[in-house]
Amino acid sequence: MSIRQAMLAILEQGPMYGYQLRAEFEQRTGETWPLNIGQVYTTLTRLERDGLVEVVGHGGADETDEDAHQAGSDRQHVSYRATDAGRGEVSEWFATPVPRTQPARDELAIKLAIAVTLPGVDVGTIIQRQRSATMASLQDYTRLKRTGRAARPAEPADLAWSLVLDSLVFDAEAEVRWLDHCEARLRRAALEREVVRRDAPAATSNEGATR
Amino acid sequence: MSIRQAMLAILEQGPMYGYQLRAEFEQRTGETWPLNIGQVYTTLTRLERDGLVEVVGHGGADETDEDAHQAGSDRQHVSYRATDAGRGEVSEWFATPVPRTQPARDELAIKLAIAVTLPGVDVGTIIQRQRSATMASLQDYTRLKRTGRAARPAEPADLAWSLVLDSLVFDAEAEVRWLDHCEARLRRAALEREVVRRDAPAATSNEGATR
DNA sequence: CGGGTATGTATACCACGTATGCACCCGGCT
DNA sequence: AGCCGGGTGCATACGTGGTATACATACCCG
Structure with missing residues (x-):
């Protein structure tokens, strides 16, 4: 459950796409908890489903050409951005301590x-x-x-x-x-x-x- | 991953059915890690699929409990018993320390x-x-x-x-x-x-x- | 007798975690 | 030039963990 929150928090820094997000996460935790790239994408889609992030556009450079560029001749980076609800979740995550009432299975x-x-x-x-x-x-x-x-x-x-x-x-x-x-x-x-x-x-x- | 092993290990004591298994587990860990009954059954079917346990029969009750209610001849308790492969898994589980190479996410x-x-x-x-x-x-x-x-x-x-x-x-x-x-x-x-x-x-x- | 509670089994559903495949780009090699 | 390997980036399948819920029977008690 913490991966979801951590990814959302990292997105506070600005829009990012999946690979970038993983790199940012692993830079902070070293090789301790390698993050599988698949989970990044599934988590991103779930976050989008829950209205906490939104797709900001393809081709993360500057210009978002909305019309369908053909057959992947273009860079197709799907960037995500935290919504207001997402930012609320993050601040709440930071505000409440992690509960010890149900400790993780050891x-x-x-x-x-x-x-x-x-x-x-x-x-x-x-x-x-x-x-x-x-x-x-x-x-x-x-x-x-x-x-x-x-x-x-x-x-x-x-x-x-x-x-x-x-x-x-x-x-x-x-x-x-x-x-x-x-x-x-x-x-x-x-x-x-x-x-x-x-x-x-x-x-x-x-x-x-x-x- | 440890629930599976723990259930298998408890089965070393003798055949048990799902509810019993959960009771035995929670008796050892108190209210620390309550075990959902659903997971017990899904784990049991997976263990059976992998050939580590087998169904010993319905209405088993070979243990002569003092407080046994004698009426349960046609009770449908599905009892499971560890196979040889299952016992091997358990002894291997006890023999190898839990790895810290990939510590649990904190x-x-x-x-x-x-x-x-x-x-x-x-x-x-x-x-x-x-x-x-x-x-x-x-x-x-x-x-x-x-x-x-x-x-x-x-x-x-x-x-x-x-x-x-x-x-x-x-x-x-x-x-x-x-x-x-x-x-x-x-x-x-x-x-x-x-x-x-x-x-x-x-x-x-x-x-x-x-x- | 009728309902509430405990016992007992089973299934659906979602989240987490990993492996794998697909597509594209770039730069070196012959 | 063409090829090929590796890095980058996205997507999906699958197994496991975890929870809620449905369903049925036994027991208790007013």
Whole structure:
């Protein structure tokens, strides 16, 4: 849902056609979230359907010749422009924070949540492998921060990409912290199970029999 | 993509029908990611199409529940069971870490990245509003941790939901940290622009004219 | 007994995301 | 010159995620 808003917001800068729009987006987010060109066009048509953008004309240079130039001998760039309603949407998007009431599905959290409830799954190994992978990504990010064009941001787009990169770092760090936290809690839970089993051997039924 | 895997993994516990599957999923993730029942059935038919699950029969009920209503001989519950291929998929899912090479789109990061490149957008206010909203969510999470059934996890599903809750907390904390970080960087960038403007007033062109 | 609620299945519909094909332009190569 | 590869630009098909809705039965309760 954010691609739609982002494209609309970028259109505030002025009329653009599809390819241009993608380039502007990717310039701000680096290679983090490559935008498929197909989605750009489908999103543009949906935005047009909803009255948030309108076609400004073909041949994005200066003159709009309305009569049918023949058989594509002409440049056929379809440029779009934000309407008033579109600009309203953008300002509202910026005004309201992104809601955490229904957070995006976190595949890792789902995976671990399922894993700890299934018998015969080695959760410790899953956590360790994930931790290694995430640490590797962290290294990639810090290398990018040193060497990429975000290292010394010269123009706003570089600053934007640099902030996105920081976001990835913060997120990965939080993931590592959470993984360690899970490991500790699982170890503690195993210990408590052990104590319970020793104290009241007949009452334990935590293996199998999920209900 | 993770719902499909999660449902398949839950089916490792034994044959289930759609409604049951959703209940099992939501028991592990609390009210975090409510699973629409429609998606359960479409996903099940896709899994069947791909040979990962198979229909085990109608009115199955092989599990002898204590509270079983005995009348259901001709009940039309369509139960599904994981095939060997399905079990292979699950073990592979658990064996490979979730990739960070193409991280999930972060609406907040996209939003800020666009905002800092547009003229006339008050990024400071956006950051402050978002920070307040995220802090409020954090309070909700900690209250849930104290009062909900995840407070003292008795069975594996409670532990899972508790871990998911922790994941939300860690993620929100990282978001707050990143927001503060962004604020600091933007303030610093503004200061540097100020210095540049004072030193070489003619050379500044950071307002407008994005290209 | 009649309606409200919970359980349970199924389908339509739209948005997101990716792959692929088509058309045009330009510039190098032989 | 002709050809060909690559870059640019547009469009469509297809699979998946996600939601709403229709439909049916069981149970409860006044």
